Amino acid sequence: MRYLPGNAQHIGARHSQQDSFGFADPDDREFIAHGGFLAVVCDGMGGMEYGDAASRTAVRAFLDAYQRKTPAESIPDALERSVRDANSQVVGLAHSLGMSEGIGTTLIAVAMHGRSLYYISVGDSGIFLCSRGQVRMLNSPHIFANVLDAAVARGSLSREDADHHPERESLTSFIGAEKLEEIDRNVDPLPLEPGDTVLLASDGMFKTLNAQEIQASLQGPPEGWPEALVERTIGKKREYQDNVTVVSVTLASEEEDAALPRTVLLKPAAAAPPAAAPIPPPAWTPPPQAAPALEQAPAARGSRWLWPVVLILLALAAGAAGWWWYLGHHRSGALIDSQPVSDPSRRREAPAAPAPADKPDPNARPATGAARPGGASAPGDKK
Numbered sequence: 001m002r003y004l005p006g007n008a009q010h011i012g013a014r015h016s017q018q019d020s021f022g023f024a025d026p027d028d029r030e031f032i033a034h035g036g037f038l039a040v041v042c043d044g045m046g047g048m049e050y051g052d053a054a055s056r057t058a059v060r061a062f063l064d065a066y067q068r069k070t071p072a073e074s075i076p077d078a079l080e081r082s083v084r085d086a087n088s089q090v091v092g093l094a095h096s097l098g099m100s101e102g103i104g105t106t107l108i109a110v111a112m113h114g115r116s117l118y119y120i121s122v123g124d125s126g127i128f129l130c131s132r133g134q135v136r137m138l139n140s141p142h143i144f145a146n147v148l149d150a151a152v153a154r155g156s157l158s159r160e161d162a163d164h165h166p167e168r169e170s171l172t173s174f175i176g177a178e179k180l181e182e183i184d185r186n187v188d189p190l191p192l193e194p195g196d197t198v199l200l201a202s203d204g205m206f207k208t209l210n211a212q213e214i215q216a217s218l219q220g221p222p223e224g225w226p227e228a229l230v231e232r233t234i235g236k237k238r239e240y241q242d243n244v245t246v247v248s249v250t251l252a253s254e255e256e257d258a259a260l261p262r263t264v265l266l267k268p269a270a271a272a273p274p275a276a277a278p279i280p281p282p283a284w285t286p287p288p289q290a291a292p293a294l295e296q297a298p299a300a301r302g303s304r305w306l307w308p309v310v311l312i313l314l315a316l317a318a319g320a321a322g323w324w325w326y327l328g329h330h331r332s333g334a335l336i337d338s339q340p341v342s343d344p345s346r347r348r349e350a351p352a353a354p355a356p357a358d359k360p361d362p363n364a365r366p367a368t369g370a371a372r373p374g375g376a377s378a379p380g381d382k383k
Helices: 029-035 051-067 075-097 145-154 159-163 211-216 222-235 254-259 288-295 297-334
Strands: 003-010 019-023 037-043 107-113 116-122 126-131 134-137 197-201 244-251
Touching (some): 003 037, 003 222, 019 244, 037 051, 037 197, 051 107, 116 126, 211 222, 222 244
Antiparallel strands (some): 019 037, 037 107, 107 116, 126 197, 197 244
């Protein structure tokens, strides 16, 4: 099986980012075969100091501890062991910093193994399963509202008083507590279908968006859902908006699973053809009008030799005509004597050249010329 991760994060209106998240190594196929694919999100508690350090420490400690899982250890047991190891690390951090009030963070994590889902939760961050167009929250938040609602059920507290209690949203369990008691997890695996997506989100998202707004953001490829949810959350422009972190893990469908060995995963287009339809190769196709030119290509190649021959023949014909004209005009009347003339008194005018018979020109001036040594032409003569 293949798993498609996605994530997005925003600082909101806070001065620091106290959310942290992480994934297991997707290329460690040997470990995934018995441990599944792991994702974790921690939300540092803003009311306590060093919430950012607490969330980073918890994520790293949880991932490191889960990586030590052996094939003999069950996934639920490995998840709980990793949570307790992360808790010990955060408690140790608080002691090293000399924090009298301690520091803390929430923690949610999921492990997808084949078509099975396991989760674990401490605090009030949320785990949501998106399947067949439906979204439901899997974990129960550890907040004082649970105690108040139980009091309402017993009849010892009114509903109005419970709903308006100032400590209603206070945490009753978190990573960093000296004695960790409340842990929410499943021992029996939840079934998954190809295409199902699990969302892990800090409360900055789902305490800002209602169920309809969350559902409306789940459009297109699931890997893009975290970004859409974070953008919609920030778009509400709440004055005291908390940090927002959303992580997704999708169980790949058969079509996506077949394409995953490629290094780069391309998101499918909005109007992709059905899987059964053949996809044409990305090659250039010449326009229809170019086809006749391909059929005439042999003749076109022959014509490249014809034109130079024609030009050469025309040049030879023109040269022969000019030579014939030269001989006809100069040897018949332009040359007076075969010997050079040195005495000007012996020079005489050459007879005028006759005008063309078809177009006589009465105003034409007769051409004159004298013989030069070697047959050179005088000024005004044409060759």
